[in-house]
Amino acid sequence: MIELTIISWIMAFLVIGAAIYAIETKDLISAAIAAGVASLVVSIMFLVLQAPDVAITEASIGAGLTMAIFVYAIGRTGRWEE
């Protein structure tokens, strides 16, 4: 049985905070990095919830490749949201 320890609560609030920041900020690079932070913390949560397969995929694709592709795409368009 998994208990919601204090670390789980901290991780949950970190994920929600990073997601809200990624939506609200006008700087798109910061938004991409915040989304990457959110998926990194989510991958740790998957590991805690005994799903290591999903955790590996989330860490490599969500936190690594997607963020880099977002940064490339932002470099191609504009950095600031209007």
Added chain:
Amino acid sequence: MRKVVAIILASAFFAVLLVSFSNIQQADYGEKEYYYQNPINGSYANESVPSHYISNTKNETGAVNAVTAIVVEYRGFDTLGEVTVLFTAATGVSFLLYKTRGGKKRTEANLILKEGSKLVLPFILLTGAYIFIHGHLTPGGGFPGGAVIASGFLLMMLSYPKFFMKEKAVSVTESMAGITFAFIGLLGLVFASSFLQNFLPLGDAGYVLSAGIIPIIYIAIGFKVGSELSSIADKLKEVQK
């Protein structure tokens, strides 16, 4: 106004999810079977499938990692569709972003990043290969392994502005991996009864050479995903101005 509507919709969606998942009994993760009531007609459909997977996977497929057995063996056709989706996405990106190489000159990365990434790249590639070769034994598999390999090439692209993937090598690798996947599926049709069915001996569970066609298919998927994702990153880098 729009924000209020969005908040109302989000909370309604959350409430629906909460109601529909509240029927799951308190169970230990992965240890007991749970009963999931269908919210539409109230039946207890599919209640035997999870317990079947948990108790019979090792005998039926020879794979120690049940997730891999489900992805490649029981739901192999879905995985073929998933690979096709990724292939279509990569093709679309390269069509959209087709342009001659070059563009604006970028500043060189500093010495520590360049030499460090040269030093680290073999280990990243080795980790990726380990993840997809041992997909049926340890957590991981073709998709994360391929993503790890692509992130290694991405590191090289970030540290060397003139580093480009060899387009021919990438496309040959990708098509050979795709052909291998489909061909093994067809061999299953020939030697066993249906598409993508296992026709090789299962071997001793826990060894690398076991579980029949699972390692072969996952190695093919690893190469395919790795080349596709690195070609997407390469295409995005090429057109950067």
